[in-house]
Amino acid sequence: MPATSAHPQGPGAWSTLSVSRDRVRADFATVASHQLRTPISIIRWALDSVLSGRSGRLTIKQREYLERAYQQNSFMARIVGDLLRISRIEEGGISVVFSTFSVPALARTVLLESSLLAKAYNCTLAVQTKDGVPAVTSDQIKLKEVLQVLVDNAIRYGKREGRVDIKIAAKKENILISVRDHGIGIPAREQKNIFTKFFRAENAIRSQTEGLGLELYIARHYVTAMGGTIVFNSVPGEGTTFMVALPRKPLAGKLLPVPVPARRAADELSRMVQHLGDGVLILDTAFRVLHCNSAAAKLFSLNREAISRYVGDLVDAPELIKFLKRRPTAEDSMEAKLRLPGDDHLAPFRLLLLPLRNQDVITGWALVVQETIDHRRADLAAAERIRREREFVSITVHELNGPLSVNRWSLEMLKRESIGKLNAEQRRLVEQIYRNNERQLVLVKDMLNLAKLQQGRFSINPQPTNLAVTLRDVLDSFRTAAHVKRITLRWVGAQRMPSVSADAGRIAQVFTNLISNAIKYTPPRGRVTVRARTVSGTELRQLTGKLGVAVRHTESPQYLIFSVQDSGIGIPLNQRRKLFTMFFRSQEVLKRKIEGTGLGLYIARAIVELHRGDIWFESQLRRGSVFSFSVPVATKR
Structure with missing residues (x-):
């Protein structure tokens, strides 16, 4: 043998x-989302079958236990959905599907779907629309997810018996959407972290509000992918307003024809720089992006929609734009501090600008962005990253274990028929639900061990x-x-x-x-x-x-x-x-x-x-x- x-x-x-x-390279979020989706779907189907009454009548107590299991399964599905979205964002796999739709109609749909949550918090929901708001061409599904997150957060973190207002208006080529609560606001010391991954505000932890601290991180990436921006204003004690600005049409006025020589040169150069460790942007003479390598895409949170857009619209860095406007005819460089997406700190970089020529005519520039290592800041950032990753794993496992453990107890009571007899079909479905719940518990335990291995804590x-x-x-x-x-x-x-x-x-x-x-x-x-x-x-x-x-x-x-x-x-x-x-x-x-x-x-x-x-x-x-x-x-x- x-x-x-x-x-x-x-x-x-x-x-x-x-x-x-x-250090295992696989991402915890990817593993958790992909491994847990199947048993969650099976449990959802089996619960639907039992609760529908198609398999037989239920006692009041049996229905109560099964509805509790349904709620816990729905919460699991939401967590797994967030983990899946995170894994796609990390892999640079956000795809945007454009369609033309009415934002006010979409907002009313979101409010309708949030009405049960609002009722539980005794909260009033209202949408205000100025006359003549035109249709928008964007990703309707992703915008709906963003609005759902903002509205649900406003309900949860606003005052009980409070009010949530959505306002929609048109301004030039943009549609402006604001979601305001009248709650306690976000403490000033926490505001810089609000869009970061795994962040949960103190009031969320104190109120034991469920969640992994991923929703706003995902929302920001979605809005950016649609070519928009999302910001907020919060006054402690008075409330918070989130503001989304979306272009009415994708890349309106930016998709200008690119000269053929510049495109040809960019295509040749792009193959050479794709896997370089430094960030490289290939620009035409109008400073529109012809190509960005993977390092630049990661550095500035760029996606495929960045192509043919003016670099100043993509990168919040006035020093970089001033540097570009020198339009050097020979290699040029400078030291600069740039603010990267999702980071309030200025990081030191060396910028290198190389002219691209075709028969002695400048057809564009290659911008090379080299990060200057600030060892103290790098050490602090690494320590903070490790702390957040550990906190994320701890929260994820806790959040996943909670509903699974609750379901195990409820399902064992149903299986033993302690709260009422089951017929053969009901027994089969309950066994199926129980088996898949146990499967998820094993998965969560394995993934906790995996995470400990990744972090060197096993x-x-x-x-x-x-x-x-x-x-x-x-x-x-x-x-x-x-x-x-x-x-x-x-x-x-x-x-x-x-x-x-x-x-x-x-x-x-x-x-x-x-x-x-x-x-x-x-x-x-x-x-x-x-x-x-x-x-x-x-x-x-x-x-x-x-x-x-x-x-x-x-x-x-x-x-x-x-x-x-x-x-x-x-x-x-x-x-x-x-x-x-x-x-x-x-x-x-x-x-x-x-x-x-x-x-x-x-x-x-x-x-x-x-x-x-x-x-x-x-x-x-x-x-x-x-x-x-x-x-x-x-x-x-």
Whole structure:
């Protein structure tokens, strides 16, 4: 049976996971949103089916519990939606779909949809429109989301029995929309952070208002993508007004024809500068953007709508515009301080302007923006970024765990029929809801572990322990799952073993993952066998050497080796190198629609390595696999 280590050698092998050094590049928001969407949708469908009465009548108490689950699921959907939007923003994937529509009509729709929330807060909603407001050509769906956020926030953070006013007017080529509350306002010290990611104002935390602090960050990006601006004015004790200005037509007056020579030169240069670390903007003679590389797009929060627009409309930097107006005929440079989008501080930059020529005629300029490192500011920014990311993960997990835990209790009461009998169809749907709720709890736990790995906070607390007890407890927890599939689950070999210095809870996670996978990927009437044995460091080297496995830790005099063998589907040869990587799921697993996150083995490897052990596997297609890991035995002193 061919064997593979979690640490393949040779060209192209991935680097060994070291929790103190390796920072996983995957974005937490992307993972959470994509992994949680499916179970949320299934739960929503099943709840709709039960609550509609199509599957049978419900008692008052049953309906109350199911409606509570529906509310919690809706809240989960909102969080996941925000996480998905964040991941798209981070990937530069905001797409704008233009259509022509009436903003006053859209605003009235938003107020109608917010009426239940307003009723709960005893709040009056009103929209005022000046005569002759023309239709706008913009993204109706994104503008609606922005207005929904502003109105809902105004209701939540305004005064109870208060009022929220929306005013709409036309001014020159823009449509102006304001949303005002008459609440307590935003403290002056917090105002600079209001559009930053994960920020939650003190009054939101104090009032325990649900949310991750993402809505205004998303709203700002949406408005910018539509070519508009969003600002606010807040007076503590009097209230807050958010103001959105949108062009009536996309890029009105900016899409002028670009001279062919300039475009040709820009196209050639753009290919050369796309992946440079410095920000590069290719400009024509009217300082319209012909191309921006990925670094410039990230630096100035630019998207595809920036092309052919005047750079002064895109970048809030008077010094930069003055520099451009020099129109140098040779290379020119200067030091400047620029204010970047979403940052109130001025950051130091070196600007370099290079003329582009075609047959000695200047057809444009290449503007290179090099950030000058302010080490003290960079250190403070890095520390703040780490603090915010940790806070974000903590808030996200808390917000996700809350509704899932509430639902678990309600669903268990329904399943046990403690609050009323269920018919066969109702029982099936409740089981489906419960199963997907449990699936989400596992996902959230895995993602918390992933986030800790990303931040270097995944740790163990080793204590002298008898892992035989740990293994027996885990095996007992899988007896029912094995029985349902008619799988023989047994432990053979030594059941007495020496003490080891280990974190029993973390090792239990490894056992759980390996045994769960073995049962999951083994067909009915199959076998799952667990073995444990003690070997010396030399024997471990010899054993793994015969298998062709390169282990890293053999310095301890003695090791415990645990193995989990199944009679399952096996792992194709061409997919084995990826098995311990994050989010990997084999094609066979996907084809069979077997549930999972693709994080279990990645986390198991981290746990084993923190114990200075190794993990590896052997597999034969359609015959099964054996996963093994080693843990050093505690030495006597």
